[in-house]
């Protein structure tokens with residue numbers, strides 16, 4: 001079956017939600033890419049994100065799922081100020097923000113990307129990488145910064161001896177721990193986790209997902225957890241937004257999405273998650289999480 005053939009039905013107007021404060025609100029966010037003429041292509045436009053409205057309530061984990069190319073990363077980049085929306089607004093803690101004001105927004109919203117190797121500067125040590133946001137924001141004296149860096153590295157499970165190591169001396173899981181420490185050092189409220197474990201071995205995936213769960217509880221964080229895999233989000237999220245061809249086609253609580261999914265596209269994603277490929281699955285998570 002072609003996953004792209006489903007029509008886009010509107011998300012329920014009042015989906016169940018945890019209530020309380022809204023940490024992050026996306027209002028009719030759209031992104032249109034202009035496509036230049038290629039050797040075999042006429043010029044045109046691609047609506048990668050189409051009129052997406054979502055609310056993330058403080059302390060919840062909202063999963064954003066959909067197959068490759070549906071617009072998840074484009075949406076994440078707009079929230080992080082890495083890409084300018086074509087239209088729509090973003091509100092953080094009730095305040096409309098200019099997503100391009102990255103430095104200002106960085107205190108509230110931080111990313112964790114799929115590939116920790118390419119997101120870490122190979123010429124900086126672990127301590128320098130994690131401390132850089134404090135230096136850029138002029139927070140604390142040098143001694144205070146070092147203390148904060150050590151504290152957050154302890155929390156993510158990086159021992160003191162790794163302070164002076166470079167990214168290429170670390171395992172994939174350790175690199176992702178460093179990326180998580182760097183994301184948390186400014187004490188943001190919201191983390192945008194864009195496929196944070198899909199580049200890791202299965203056993204390491206479970207450790208990183210459990211770490212994210214622990215840190216969420218420790219810091220009272222709100223997560224937007226992006227994945228193409230409903231099986232991974234099942235263990236982590238409170239609600240799930242399903243994206244197809246740039247639009248949110250279904251938004252439900254975790255329980256409902258797995259027991260009474262409404263949209264045919266959601267049902268097909270679920271069916272593909274239930275037939276794992278060899279080596280997929282995150283068994284340790286069920287034990288630890």
Ligand SMILES: Nc1ncnc2c1ncn2[C@@H]1O[C@H](COP(=O)(O)OP(=O)(O)OP(=O)(O)O)[C@@H](O)[C@H]1O
Nearest residue numbers: 033046048066067068069070071072073074075228
């Ligand atoms: N800079 C760009 N210029 C033109 N088209 C782009 C650009 N970036 C992404 N696209 C297209 O926009 C659509 C959405 O891409 P996006 O990377 O946001 O999807 P995704 O769901 O995150 O996919 P994946 O899981 O593979 O990262 C795709 O069709 C992609 O080819």
